[in-house]
Amino acid sequence: MTRLSGKVFAVCGLWMVLLGVYFIFLRPALLPEDPRFMGTSLEALRLAAPGLERWLGHVFNVMGGFMVAAGALTALVAWRFLAARAPGALLAMSVAGLFSVALMSATNFMLHSDFRWLLLAPALLWALGLGCYLRERQTPRES
Template identity: 35%
Template sequence: MLSGVLTTVLGALALGVGGYFLFLRPTLLPEDIRHTGIDPTTLPPAFLDWLGIVFATWGGFIAGFGILLLGIGITLLSRRTLWLYLGTAAGVLVAFGRFVLSNILIGSDFLWFIATLFVLALALAIVLVVTAVRRHPTRRTDAPEG
């Protein structure tokens, strides 16, 4: 029980951090400037744009890991493997989906490889969801007519 709670809490927090990196984090934080000694006004806009893409990529992986941990945690708590399948599927899609998007945005020379990883993640997600649906059929109740 405790392992499920801790894993779920850690997953939720990681998902929150990932969301912050994806959507809210400024390109440079005050500690970034202090640590590097860089004057941000001297940096070219293209560098700052690239750095924003890098942090969003990290955010995608952190969020994907958080989703995976949530799936594991909920599985530990509920003892239903459905959440393991769905959490893994969603986690790999978020992580590798953001990774391929970032590489498209920067015109990466390694896009072919990153796209291959995404296609594998997509295939895995499809297999996991199909398996989950087959192993965990939805309970249907027929409503009375009238």
């Protein structure tokens, strides 16, 4: 039986995988909010930097690949290492959450992204997972 923290983090891992797939296959190079944040128009950006969108496509492919990888590893840690209360698992999940979903959420709030409230959810879910892990008894997992 997987502990609640493992289930929460497994959901976080799946979310990261799906977000990575979105970045690789579906996300446009520039969202409508991007030129708005820069104080310009999409047309002006295309004129000033004709290869920007093509280059950003490559950047988002790499970023999406890292998201998929991080999500897969998060799911592995959730199912195997958190359940076993392996030394270092809590630290690894704390650092991973801080530099992935928490940083992403904070940055989207700083940018006043149209998606900032939606992107707060994974950070809150990650915090819930950490909280669950800390509250769970340190008894051996039941099979």
